[in-house]
Structures are given as C-alpha cells and as structure tokens.
Amino acid sequence: MLNFDLYNPTQYVFGKGQTQKLTTLVPKEAKILLAYGGGSIFKNGVYDQVKAALDGFEVIEFGGIEPNPRFETLMKAVEIIRAEKITFVLAVGGGSVIDGVKFISGAVNYEGNPIEILKKKVLFTDVTKVIPFGTVLTLPATGSEMNSGAVVTIEATQEKLTLGGSALFPKFSICDPTVIASLPKRQIQNGVVDAFTHVMEQYLTYPHDALLQDRFAESILQTLIEIGPSVVENPSDYKLASNYMWCATMALNGLIQKGVPSDWVTHMIGHELTALYEIDHARTLAIIGPNLYRVLFETKKEKLAQYGERVWNITGNSVEDKAEKAIEKTVDFFHQMGMKTKLSENTTNYENTADFIVNRFDERGWKALGEKQNVTLEKVKAIVEMSY
Amino acid sequence: MLNFDLYNPTQYVFGKGQTQKLTTLVPKEAKILLAYGGGSIFKNGVYDQVKAALDGFEVIEFGGIEPNPRFETLMKAVEIIRAEKITFVLAVGGGSVIDGVKFISGAVNYEGNPIEILKKKVLFTDVTKVIPFGTVLTLPATGSEMNSGAVVTIEATQEKLTLGGSALFPKFSICDPTVIASLPKRQIQNGVVDAFTHVMEQYLTYPHDALLQDRFAESILQTLIEIGPSVVENPSDYKLASNYMWCATMALNGLIQKGVPSDWVTHMIGHELTALYEIDHARTLAIIGPNLYRVLFETKKEKLAQYGERVWNITGNSVEDKAEKAIEKTVDFFHQMGMKTKLSENTTNYENTADFIVNRFDERGWKALGEKQNVTLEKVKAIVEMSY
Incomplete structure (x- = not known):
C-alpha cells in the first residue's frame, strides 16, 4: 500500500x-x-x-x-x-x-x-x-x-x-x-456512468497490496450496477435514489484513491471531447473508457480479470478471457444506461479528433500518462481512433 | 437508508x-x-x-x-x-x-x-x-x-x-x-478481533436498504479474515500489517455506521467482563458475540445468512441453515485468532456474572438494548450464562 x-x-x-x-x-x-x-x-x-x-x-x-x-x-x-x-x-x-x-x-x-x-x-x-x-x-x-x-x-x-x-x-x-425524482432521465444516466468511471479510474490499474481499497471500489461498482438501470426508471424510489447519491459521493471523495495507483486517462481524453463537441461529460467517458482498456490490455488485463470475477461474477478459462468478457460487460452496462459508446453516434465531423487531442497533449508537455506512465501519445491516438 | x-x-x-x-x-x-x-x-x-x-x-x-x-x-x-x-x-x-x-x-x-x-x-x-x-x-x-x-x-x-x-x-x-512488527502476538490477535467485532456491531443487525454500507462492512470483514491469521505469524510483512492497520481504522471511524442501525450489545456486556475480571477487551467480545447471535437468532438470522453467503461463501438449504453455519464460522475464526470463547477459559469464580451484569444494567435504567431494542435483561442473562 x-x-x-x-x-x-x-x-x-x-x-x-x-x-x-x-x-x-x-x-x-x-x-x-x-x-x-x-x-x-x-x-x-x-x-x-x-x-x-x-x-x-x-x-x-x-x-x-x-x-x-x-x-x-x-x-x-x-x-x-x-x-x-x-x-x-x-x-x-x-x-x-x-x-x-x-x-x-x-x-x-x-x-x-x-x-x-x-x-x-x-x-x-x-x-x-x-x-x-x-x-x-x-x-x-x-x-x-x-x-x-x-x-x-x-x-x-x-x-x-x-x-x-x-x-x-x-x-x-x-x-x-x-431531488433525484425530478431529474431528467439523461442526467441520471450520466450521473451513474460518471460515478462508475470515477471508481474505474482509481481501481482499474494493476493488482496491488491495498486489499481493502479494492473491495471498497468493487462495492461501489456492484451497487451502481445493481441500482443504476432501475433508478433511471424509478427515480422517486428512495432506496434506489439514496444508494445512487451516496455511491456518487463515495466514488470521488478521496477515500478509495488512498494508497493506490490511479489512471485518469479516460477523463483526460474525455475532457477534450466535451471541450470540442459539447458531448456530456459522462458520455465521453463511456466512449473512451472501454477503448482505453482495449489498447492498454496487456497492462490492465490482470486487474480487468479481477474486476470481471468479483464485480460481474465472470468465469473464464484464462486471465485474457475473463478480461475481455469484463470489457464487454462494461460496454453492455453503458448501453443499458443509455450511453452511445461511439464518437460517431455523438457528433459529426470527428475525423481529426485524434490528431487534435494528441497535438493539444503535446503542447501541454504530456508525453506519458496513466498509472504506469505508459500511455504514450501514440496510444492516446489509438484509443481515440478506436472510439470513432 | x-x-x-x-x-x-x-x-x-x-x-x-x-x-x-x-x-x-x-x-x-x-x-x-x-x-x-x-x-x-x-x-x-x-x-x-x-x-x-x-x-x-x-x-x-x-x-x-x-x-x-x-x-x-x-x-x-x-x-x-x-x-x-x-x-x-x-x-x-x-x-x-x-x-x-x-x-x-x-x-x-x-x-x-x-x-x-x-x-x-x-x-x-x-x-x-x-x-x-x-x-x-x-x-x-x-x-x-x-x-x-x-x-x-x-x-x-x-x-x-x-x-x-x-x-x-x-x-x-x-x-x-x-510498528506492528514489534507487537506481542496476543495484542495483534486482540486487535484483529476487536476490529472485526466493531464491524459486526454495525452490520449484523437486519437487512435494510443501505446497500453500499453493507458491502463496505463486508469488505472489512473479508479483509480481516484474509490477513488476520497471517499477520499474527508475520507481523513484519508490510502487506499484511498495512491492511490490518487500515481495516482497524475503517472499522470504527464512523463511515460504515452512517445510515444504518447498529447493535453494540456485545460491547456493553463485554465492558462489564473487563471491569470485573480484567479480561482483554477483544477477548470479551469473542466470548459474548457468538452467543448474542444465538440468543437473538430469530431477530438476526436474515442478516446472519447474508453475512454467511457474502463473507464466508456459505451455501445452505435455508436462511436458518446458513445463519447457523455463519455463527460457527465466526467462532472458528475467533479460535484461529487465539481467542478462548468461554468465560470459564478466561477466569475463575464466574458463577454470578450474569446476575451481577443484569443488576448493573438495571441500576443504570437499561431495560432494552440492541438495534431493535429487544435485548431485554432476561436475554442479557441468557447470553452471559450461555458464555460460561
């Protein structure tokens, strides 16, 4: 730790x-x-x-x-x-x-x-x-x-x-x-996916010794999966609404990030998509997150497999098998939460996005990102292009 | 919640x-x-x-x-x-x-x-x-x-x-x-059981709507079970020591008790055993806790079954079956942690303990305790006598 x-x-x-x-x-x-x-x-x-x-x-x-x-x-x-x-x-x-x-x-x-x-x-x-x-x-x-x-x-x-x-x-x-009872569906969908991705940024890195933090992170993910789709349909159900609100706070009040590495590249890229195209913040995360896991598969596969087993009850023949299934489960969940996970489903004229973002990161001096500082600008480009 | x-x-x-x-x-x-x-x-x-x-x-x-x-x-x-x-x-x-x-x-x-x-x-x-x-x-x-x-x-x-x-x-x-490396074994054993029981007091009540708090509580219990016996033997292992220390803090820093009912009768009775016989605090909890669950079985069996399933991976034919197995697993864990779970193994001349404690509670005006205020003085007597 x-x-x-x-x-x-x-x-x-x-x-x-x-x-x-x-x-x-x-x-x-x-x-x-x-x-x-x-x-x-x-x-x-x-x-x-x-x-x-x-x-x-x-x-x-x-x-x-x-x-x-x-x-x-x-x-x-x-x-x-x-x-x-x-x-x-x-x-x-x-x-x-x-x-x-x-x-x-x-x-x-x-x-x-x-x-x-x-x-x-x-x-x-x-x-x-x-x-x-x-x-x-x-x-x-x-x-x-x-x-x-x-x-x-x-x-x-x-x-x-x-x-x-x-x-x-x-x-x-x-x-x-x-207050959740009067929110538009779209905002609840966004809220759940935003909170979910906050946890993933602090959790989905690599296996480490912080056993309790991993379990806390998995607890929030499991609860969001349990209540997410229902709270969109029944926002005046207090059980659903209260767990959603409390999960969203616990996802980013600092607790689960203590003692562990964190990633945040999904947010870094997502912020650019919002700045460029005004796509809702959460929706940018749903576009980028799964493709980040795919491009960084070798770095993240062990943690993806743990996540798949503990959060989604996935069984599989190998680490790779479980990790791949875990990514697909995540995409399915985002779809269930009303997200469109391709950039082309969210905006038009996106063809130069990857180059634009890479240039912007380069201007800021960002050369290597993520928990292992191995997300090079080349990988950023691959993640964004995979998201078209 | x-x-x-x-x-x-x-x-x-x-x-x-x-x-x-x-x-x-x-x-x-x-x-x-x-x-x-x-x-x-x-x-x-x-x-x-x-x-x-x-x-x-x-x-x-x-x-x-x-x-x-x-x-x-x-x-x-x-x-x-x-x-x-x-x-x-x-x-x-x-x-x-x-x-x-x-x-x-x-x-x-x-x-x-x-x-x-x-x-x-x-x-x-x-x-x-x-x-x-x-x-x-x-x-x-x-x-x-x-x-x-x-x-x-x-x-x-x-x-x-x-x-x-x-x-x-x-x-x-x-x-x-x-600092854990230099602690006597007995103190580490006590520390783990103390933290474990703190969680149980705030968790082992009845099923409710606070989904995330239940999972946080279960996370601490699982981690203490995972590292407890090993940290006693290898207190200089930083992975074990750091998770133990962090679990003990999270068990009673207020977080997991928010929004949920709590019990605390194990502590109320345990405090008396320490005051009377100078038995280590944690050891009084290991004596009383399981017998509290037995005497309050009808009140607590649903939560005991959830605890058994999620924390101990117990399967069973009925709520009662799972709940009983969960109590036995808890006692086994306490034994593994070096606890002696009978009063007679910890002190002599204990024959009047139940009457003494009931009288003391009565003097303080304590008539009904626990999360449902249904632990009467008669039940306190039964718990203590079952602990002889």
Missing part, C-alpha cells in the same frame, strides 16, 4: 428534509451569494426550500453557471463578491455549479490574474485566503460535494482545466436523495 | 516513516504533553522517532496510562496540564492511551467535577473548550485514532463508561504499519 494522507473536513448531511439544516450550517451573520445553474432549482422546489431555510440572511443570487462552467461566467460572480463584500457562497446545483463555486472561492482573493489558477494549476491550501462555501446537491455525479477538486472550461480557448487544494473542501454539503 | 451526518476532520497520515511529519503537524509554539502507556514505545523505537520529530518543542512526558485507562490516572495528567499550561497533547500508543487523552482533552477546562463527564455522558462539541491533541498509533484495534469516542474505567467503582463528541476528534493521527 502506498503512503497516504486522508483529510476530508466536509460536513456531509444526507437524507430526506435535510435542506432545512441550512439555517444552522451557514455561519451566523453571513452575507451569502446563492449560486446556481440553469434554473432547474425553481422547478424542483429546491430554491424554495433553500430560501425558506435562509430566511433572515442577506442573500444575493447569481444564476446561469453552465454545464462545464465557464471561466468567463465565473469571473462575473467574483466581481459581485468583491463589490458586495459577500462572506459565504452557497452552491445549489450539480457538479458544474459546485466546481464553479470552488473556482470563485479561490479567485476572489487571488493576487494576480485568476486565469493563472487554471493555467498554472494553483493549489489552494490556506483556508483564510478563500471564500468559504457550502453546497446543496441537486444532481449526484461528480462527487464535487465532498472533495476539493474542480474542472473549469476557458471558453476563449476551448480548454477544460482543473484546480484544487485542501482549502477548497465545501464546509458542508446537503444531499437529499428526493 | 437512515438520515445521517458524516463529519470527520482528523488528518489521517498513513505509511512508512510518517512519524517524522510530526514536526509540521504539531502546532508551532505548542507546549506538549507527550502521553503514553506502559513503556513499549521505549523498546520499539517509536519514542525515539517521536522525540526526534519534536526537537525544538517544549515537551513534558506523562507515562503509565494503563490498558482500560483509569479516570484516577488520567486526572493526574489533567492536573499537570493545568499547572504547566500545556497547549497540545500527543497520545503515543494504542486505543487506551488515545481514549485516555480524549478524556484528558475534555476534562482540563471542564467546569465541574470531571467524573461527571463519564457519569452524565457529557458531549463535547466546542473545539475551543478542549485541549487539542494528535496521536501516533502503536497498536491498531480500536479505531480511536480516527473517531471522537472513548471508554474510560472508574477504578473506584469498577465501571467502564463512554465519552465523546465532535470536538474530540484527533487533529491528526500518524499510522505507520511497521
């Missing part, structure tokens, strides 16, 4: 009716920026619940944070916070709103041009230099409600870049699974 | 050589009380590592915190802290030392007689009113390094009582699995 440091101070408040706890979770005397996205919170009742719980607080609203939140949009919120002397930000939404608020939290007091936060991967470790924030989660998927990382897109250059640091954990996150 | 609130701000620093990080983890300018137990830290090298890392800090030492730490002993440390104006306590030891330091942390500024902390179950929720503390773990077992609860014994009345509250999380815990 690799050495690790586990620290996660977010107060995670889970269950029916928990939004009313905002009243005591938000700091007394706070002047609040209520940040949200496209306005679904006005239809699903969450806005009313939040406003009721914040009765008596001074609240300024900032809507319109888009899916794949834009640097350009977020900077408008930064200006409002500076001008209005806001002391606390409440993110009400899914991963995009929460990611956007993490950027805002870090940018307000940043000395220098905030675009550097993304370009130079600034790490925020001093909680006194960021604006504190909490979240009310409305779409389980990214785990952003209980981690300190975020992804933000620069509109001008079509780049999706990351930021983070221990100062960017939410102070609290309220997760009420009943 | 039940509503829950997950909050755990302990910085958990795991791995080889991590003790040197004390230098930066302890607050600058801190005046430190270094609390330890019977002196094993002088033999296993931990004391030297700690002192080296604390070079430059003002340190006062307080040794002699006993297994099942005594209120009377801990109050001596409280007096030293008050007299010497100590600002930080470092617990170097196992669960007893850490539990003792939690009591010390709360008692220093307690207004009133500190014995009330135990007698009245005072809850500590204000971090500004306790003395901050960190830990260097030398014996994996209790999970105290990453939770906010503790058990302290009042010598005068032979009572083992609990305390806790969100202000009593360690600021940090350093967990280096190489």
Whole structure:
C-alpha cells in the first residue's frame, strides 16, 4: 500500500428534509451569494426550500453557471463578491455549479490574474485566503460535494482545466436523495456512468497490496450496477435514489484513491471531447473508457480479470478471457444506461479528433500518462481512433 | 437508508516513516504533553522517532496510562496540564492511551467535577473548550485514532463508561504499519478481533436498504479474515500489517455506521467482563458475540445468512441453515485468532456474572438494548450464562 494522507473536513448531511439544516450550517451573520445553474432549482422546489431555510440572511443570487462552467461566467460572480463584500457562497446545483463555486472561492482573493489558477494549476491550501462555501446537491455525479477538486472550461480557448487544494473542501454539503425524482432521465444516466468511471479510474490499474481499497471500489461498482438501470426508471424510489447519491459521493471523495495507483486517462481524453463537441461529460467517458482498456490490455488485463470475477461474477478459462468478457460487460452496462459508446453516434465531423487531442497533449508537455506512465501519445491516438 | 451526518476532520497520515511529519503537524509554539502507556514505545523505537520529530518543542512526558485507562490516572495528567499550561497533547500508543487523552482533552477546562463527564455522558462539541491533541498509533484495534469516542474505567467503582463528541476528534493521527512488527502476538490477535467485532456491531443487525454500507462492512470483514491469521505469524510483512492497520481504522471511524442501525450489545456486556475480571477487551467480545447471535437468532438470522453467503461463501438449504453455519464460522475464526470463547477459559469464580451484569444494567435504567431494542435483561442473562 502506498503512503497516504486522508483529510476530508466536509460536513456531509444526507437524507430526506435535510435542506432545512441550512439555517444552522451557514455561519451566523453571513452575507451569502446563492449560486446556481440553469434554473432547474425553481422547478424542483429546491430554491424554495433553500430560501425558506435562509430566511433572515442577506442573500444575493447569481444564476446561469453552465454545464462545464465557464471561466468567463465565473469571473462575473467574483466581481459581485468583491463589490458586495459577500462572506459565504452557497452552491445549489450539480457538479458544474459546485466546481464553479470552488473556482470563485479561490479567485476572489487571488493576487494576480485568476486565469493563472487554471493555467498554472494553483493549489489552494490556506483556508483564510478563500471564500468559504457550502453546497446543496441537486444532481449526484461528480462527487464535487465532498472533495476539493474542480474542472473549469476557458471558453476563449476551448480548454477544460482543473484546480484544487485542501482549502477548497465545501464546509458542508446537503444531499437529499428526493431531488433525484425530478431529474431528467439523461442526467441520471450520466450521473451513474460518471460515478462508475470515477471508481474505474482509481481501481482499474494493476493488482496491488491495498486489499481493502479494492473491495471498497468493487462495492461501489456492484451497487451502481445493481441500482443504476432501475433508478433511471424509478427515480422517486428512495432506496434506489439514496444508494445512487451516496455511491456518487463515495466514488470521488478521496477515500478509495488512498494508497493506490490511479489512471485518469479516460477523463483526460474525455475532457477534450466535451471541450470540442459539447458531448456530456459522462458520455465521453463511456466512449473512451472501454477503448482505453482495449489498447492498454496487456497492462490492465490482470486487474480487468479481477474486476470481471468479483464485480460481474465472470468465469473464464484464462486471465485474457475473463478480461475481455469484463470489457464487454462494461460496454453492455453503458448501453443499458443509455450511453452511445461511439464518437460517431455523438457528433459529426470527428475525423481529426485524434490528431487534435494528441497535438493539444503535446503542447501541454504530456508525453506519458496513466498509472504506469505508459500511455504514450501514440496510444492516446489509438484509443481515440478506436472510439470513432 | 437512515438520515445521517458524516463529519470527520482528523488528518489521517498513513505509511512508512510518517512519524517524522510530526514536526509540521504539531502546532508551532505548542507546549506538549507527550502521553503514553506502559513503556513499549521505549523498546520499539517509536519514542525515539517521536522525540526526534519534536526537537525544538517544549515537551513534558506523562507515562503509565494503563490498558482500560483509569479516570484516577488520567486526572493526574489533567492536573499537570493545568499547572504547566500545556497547549497540545500527543497520545503515543494504542486505543487506551488515545481514549485516555480524549478524556484528558475534555476534562482540563471542564467546569465541574470531571467524573461527571463519564457519569452524565457529557458531549463535547466546542473545539475551543478542549485541549487539542494528535496521536501516533502503536497498536491498531480500536479505531480511536480516527473517531471522537472513548471508554474510560472508574477504578473506584469498577465501571467502564463512554465519552465523546465532535470536538474530540484527533487533529491528526500518524499510522505507520511497521510498528506492528514489534507487537506481542496476543495484542495483534486482540486487535484483529476487536476490529472485526466493531464491524459486526454495525452490520449484523437486519437487512435494510443501505446497500453500499453493507458491502463496505463486508469488505472489512473479508479483509480481516484474509490477513488476520497471517499477520499474527508475520507481523513484519508490510502487506499484511498495512491492511490490518487500515481495516482497524475503517472499522470504527464512523463511515460504515452512517445510515444504518447498529447493535453494540456485545460491547456493553463485554465492558462489564473487563471491569470485573480484567479480561482483554477483544477477548470479551469473542466470548459474548457468538452467543448474542444465538440468543437473538430469530431477530438476526436474515442478516446472519447474508453475512454467511457474502463473507464466508456459505451455501445452505435455508436462511436458518446458513445463519447457523455463519455463527460457527465466526467462532472458528475467533479460535484461529487465539481467542478462548468461554468465560470459564478466561477466569475463575464466574458463577454470578450474569446476575451481577443484569443488576448493573438495571441500576443504570437499561431495560432494552440492541438495534431493535429487544435485548431485554432476561436475554442479557441468557447470553452471559450461555458464555460460561
């Protein structure tokens, strides 16, 4: 097991009716920026619940944070916070709103041009230099409600870049699974596949000595497989909704990655597909993941076989046989979750995608990726081309 | 799934050589009380590592915190802290030392007689009113390094009582699995069984909707079964030692209990056996646990069957058949871990134990215990008598 440091101070408040706890979770005397996205919170009742719980607080609203939140949009919120002397930000939404608020939290007091936060991967470790924030989660998927990382897109250059640091954990996150009942099917499908792939990025590497983490990862995968297709059809079933929401958080709150190698190449390539073609994040992962496993088969086959045996109850004559079946099971699951796993099914004019992505990685100096640093640009090209 | 609130701000620093990080983890300018137990830290090298890392800090030492730490002993440390104006306590030891330091942390500024902390179950929720503390773990077992609860014994009345509250999380815990190499076999045996039973208390209740928590609990049980017997024989094997240490923390750091019912009657009865006869804590659990499952068979048989199937790969003709086999597997495992599972194998003059414990519970007003509040005093009597 690799050495690790586990620290996660977010107060995670889970269950029916928990939004009313905002009243005591938000700091007394706070002047609040209520940040949200496209306005679904006005239809699903969450806005009313939040406003009721914040009765008596001074609240300024900032809507319109888009899916794949834009640097350009977020900077408008930064200006409002500076001008209005806001002391606390409440993110009400899914991963995009929460990611956007993490950027805002870090940018307000940043000395220098905030675009550097993304370009130079600034790490925020001093909680006194960021604006504190909490979240009310409305779409389980990214785990952003209980981690300190975020992804933000620069509109001008079509780049999706990351930021983070221990100062960017939410102070609290309220997760009420009943919000899932009003989500469009497509968002639930995306959420389950996003969470599933988060686990795969941290698990599907090679066999190692971290026995418990492997089992935890397999536990999340098994549960997502068990409830994924049903929660799309029955999102108001509390058993299904609560397990989906909790799995999505546990998939990326840092726990299962402790002490183990991780991959993340599926995300690196997927981010480019979203930046280029606006394909939903989860759908890019479903396109790329299985082809990554195919191109990296020799590197990953032992872990694929373990995954096949333990998660899918696959039997087979050899490691290779089990590993191949495990990839096919994964693709079948993605199809069952409504994903189209070819790039050509998701966009047109994709012929130069592989070259474009390889050039972009090359420009960033990325030569070798993945848990063994053996995913060369040649392999990236092969993965993307296999995905056409 | 039940509503829950997950909050755990302990910085958990795991791995080889991590003790040197004390230098930066302890607050600058801190005046430190270094609390330890019977002196094993002088033999296993931990004391030297700690002192080296604390070079430059003002340190006062307080040794002699006993297994099942005594209120009377801990109050001596409280007096030293008050007299010497100590600002930080470092617990170097196992669960007893850490539990003792939690009591010390709360008692220093307690207004009133500190014995009330135990007698009245005072809850500590204000971090500004306790003395901050960190830990260097030398014996994996209790999970105290990453939770906010503790058990302290009042010598005068032979009572083992609990305390806790969100202000009593360690600021940090350093967990280096190489310390396990120098532990006596008996302590490793105890540690594995203690961690195993912690999981069982939170898992072995009845079937419910918290699918992921069940799988997490089963993951810890499976891993302890996989590595338990071997780590006793090969404590310097890092794979075994690291998985043991991490399992023991995860067994009782609060995660697996979120959203689920829990039992804890094995511990309630076990504590009395330790208070009465000084039987090692883990050994009391191995005596009581299986007999609790037998006496509560009708209540617990469905979950016992699930446990048997998933953790022990038991097949059987009926729920009852699988449940019975699961209990026997558990007893076999405890024997394999060096436990003697009858009270008569652990002490003499035990004939009045059942009546004594029932009277004590009755005096405390405990009438019905366990996850269904159906463990009456009559059943407690039956469990203890079955354990003779």
